[in-house]
Amino acid sequence: MSNETDTQVVAEVRENFGKGYARRLRAAGQIPAVIYGHGTDPVHVSLPGHQVSLLIRRANAVLELSVDGAQQLTLVKDVQKDPVHQVIEHIDLLVVKKGEKIQVDVPITVVGEPFAGTIANLDNTTVALEVEATNIPQNIEVDVEGLEDGTHITAADLVLPTGASLVTEGETLIVAISVPATDEADAIEAADEAVAEEQSEEAAEEAGE
Secondary structure (H helix, E strand, O other): OOHHHOOEEEEEEOOOOOHHHHHHHHHOOEEEEEEEEOOEEEEEEEEEHHHHHHHOOOOOOEEEEEEOOEEEEEEEEEEEEOOOOOOEEEEEEEEOOOOOEEEEEEEEEEEOOOOOOOEEEEOOOEEEEEEEOOOOOOOEEEEOOOOOOOOEEEHHHOOOOOOOEEOOOOOOEEEEEEOOOHHHHHHHHHHHHHHHHHHHHHHHHHHHO
């Protein structure tokens, strides 16, 4: 399958509404959705369920819709799920234009290991950015390799992709490096001791063979 078609979705305009109709759509493998924005009237559509459920696994997915033969670029703005079964019940899609700047919340990913005996606490899991609608980063990486206790990384410290600008306040705390509380430290130490003991027992068994 070509990557070019990965985000291209055929949407069918629907004239019927109501919970009963939506339930029948979902039973047929379709997802009810509404397209809005840029001063246009909302358009109610149904989307292919399996394809779209895979596409929206990533944050801020952009779908290239074909609606009655017309191409429409949309940003997944809201996904409503059944709280028990986690079935997608409805999707809100915002019309976007190529080159247009939009505000999105982008997930933070921590990479690397801080200084021995410390942990990296993620204080905010996302950061608000202004980016081009067709160039939204999947995540923003924060490298904590070797950082020592007391180190704070704020939103202003983040390395942003070219063309992206920060919307979140610069002083907002993203990651704090700290020594674990006593209970956590004890648990880590106990786990380390258990692993060491297990390894020594395995070595003894191998020596005895």
